[in-house]
Amino acid sequence: MTAESQLSRFGLFDARVPRYTSYPTAPHFNSCVGPEDFRDWIGAIPEGARISLYLHVPFCRRLCWFCACRTQGTTSDDPVRAYIEVLKAELQLLKTRLPAGVTLSRLHWGGGTPTLMPARVMEDLARAVFDVVPMGDGAEFSVEIDPNEIDDDRLDALASAGMNRASIGVQDFDPAIQKMIGRDQSFQITKKAADMIRDRGVASLNADILFGLPRQNRDRIAASVQKLLSLNPDRVALYGYAHVPWMARRQVMIPSDTLPRPEERLELFETARKLFVADGYDEIGIDHFALPTDGLACAAREGRLRRNFQGYTDDTAEVLIGVGASSISRFPQGYAQNAPATSAYTKAVRAGEFATAKGHGFAGQDRMRARMIEALMCDFRIDANEICRDFNISAEQLRTLFDTAARDFGDMVEIGPGAFSIPERARPLTRMIARAFDAYDLSKAGHSPAV
Numbered sequence: 001m002t003a004e005s006q007l008s009r010f011g012l013f014d015a016r017v018p019r020y021t022s023y024p025t026a027p028h029f030n031s032c033v034g035p036e037d038f039r040d041w042i043g044a045i046p047e048g049a050r051i052s053l054y055l056h057v058p059f060c061r062r063l064c065w066f067c068a069c070r071t072q073g074t075t076s077d078d079p080v081r082a083y084i085e086v087l088k089a090e091l092q093l094l095k096t097r098l099p100a101g102v103t104l105s106r107l108h109w110g111g112g113t114p115t116l117m118p119a120r121v122m123e124d125l126a127r128a129v130f131d132v133v134p135m136g137d138g139a140e141f142s143v144e145i146d147p148n149e150i151d152d153d154r155l156d157a158l159a160s161a162g163m164n165r166a167s168i169g170v171q172d173f174d175p176a177i178q179k180m181i182g183r184d185q186s187f188q189i190t191k192k193a194a195d196m197i198r199d200r201g202v203a204s205l206n207a208d209i210l211f212g213l214p215r216q217n218r219d220r221i222a223a224s225v226q227k228l229l230s231l232n233p234d235r236v237a238l239y240g241y242a243h244v245p246w247m248a249r250r251q252v253m254i255p256s257d258t259l260p261r262p263e264e265r266l267e268l269f270e271t272a273r274k275l276f277v278a279d280g281y282d283e284i285g286i287d288h289f290a291l292p293t294d295g296l297a298c299a300a301r302e303g304r305l306r307r308n309f310q311g312y313t314d315d316t317a318e319v320l321i322g323v324g325a326s327s328i329s330r331f332p333q334g335y336a337q338n339a340p341a342t343s344a345y346t347k348a349v350r351a352g353e354f355a356t357a358k359g360h361g362f363a364g365q366d367r368m369r370a371r372m373i374e375a376l377m378c379d380f381r382i383d384a385n386e387i388c389r390d391f392n393i394s395a396e397q398l399r400t401l402f403d404t405a406a407r408d409f410g411d412m413v414e415i416g417p418g419a420f421s422i423p424e425r426a427r428p429l430t431r432m433i434a435r436a437f438d439a440y441d442l443s444k445a446g447h448s449p450a451v
């Protein structure tokens, strides 16, 4: 039996499964968590702790048809400036609640397109952040950069604010594919952005690239990957294009019959994966690649890799606070998400209140299941001793859980005396196997194709 038909037997080409950037996943959040919980959870952060901050800027100059991110188009700076004032007000609210001596482990600006902010606005926002939480030793400050929406002035502002990791959106270099996904971006523009970033001594360059795009084939993705490799990124995220026009209306511009079939998606992923590996990149989790010297690769080798809303991270902070409309915070007690609509978010913050609209407080086996799913997504392996040590479960009970999860996967999972693991040949099934540890109703919408 070919590897492909083996994987097909387990339903890989039909399933839709979560990406497990959190457990439980965001569709399970509800209004049981509100501003009071958020306030309490902030207050429970230990004095002097290291925390991470995510700042969301939901605006773009262009609205690419493929994009499923929650963002709005604007040609004017006015709504952006008004929104940044609200972000700053939310940061001030945080300042009144955060315990003393807290410092930053990671600061990430995402969107949308944070680089559409004018340079002076960026400087002002960075000052506002550091006034609330200063950077700690070895902290990382990363920003998502659209190569079409950056110039010297704005990069100077980011570099002097301390940005030390830049993440550029590539998606695909093929002009015909770019036309079909409504994103025009020449190789020269992307290379210029990469060069400008490196010229400023920014330590690390990340890039996002997609497989499963309309009319993408092996030759086309190989050509795109080769072009990307010529830019020497330190890290690459190779995401599967999620076609969800019922959620992201602009995707109706991409006819479904131009999209590769699931079997072809797997082939596209494998083509790109082999090129990254042949070029010396380490495979990180299910969809990232990093140079062996990169922090993510070191964390993966040393078993320190973590999963968060941005994908994979080597961040060790227990608390991640999401600032801005729709941003999600993670605490040891649970998740809290701000109101998704900019209007509701703005109204709450202007009234002097946190904008938490929903979330999830951990209960029962949540933490244990979250740890097991994260371990599979990061290391393809759950260490049984570690789970028994950290959670209230006996070796026998855990073995029963492992056996139940393994039931539908035959020899695609291995259960040894000390671990549940996914062998290399079964890695494309990782999210499906992780789902076997998910205790929530999986019929909720919003999942991406399993491959």
Ligand SMILES: C[S@@+](CC[C@H](N)C(=O)[O-])C[C@H]1O[C@@H](n2cnc3c(N)ncnc32)[C@H](O)[C@@H]1O
Pocket: 066, 067, 068, 069, 110, 111, 112, 113, 114, 144, 145, 146, 147, 168, 169, 170, 171, 208, 209, 210, 239, 240, 241, 242, 243
């Ligand atoms: C929030 S976007 C920000 C990127 C930045 N604004 C830019 O255009 O370069 C971050 C990444 O999400 C990924 N993304 C967006 N829509 C997607 C989709 N439908 N399926 C998979 N990945 C998607 C893209 O790879 C994109 O680079």
Ligand code: SF4
Pocket: 059, 060, 061, 062, 063, 064, 067, 068, 069, 071, 111, 112, 113, 146, 169
């Ligand atoms: S890919 Fe970037 S620029 Fe394009 S719509 Fe999405 S967030 Fe905006």
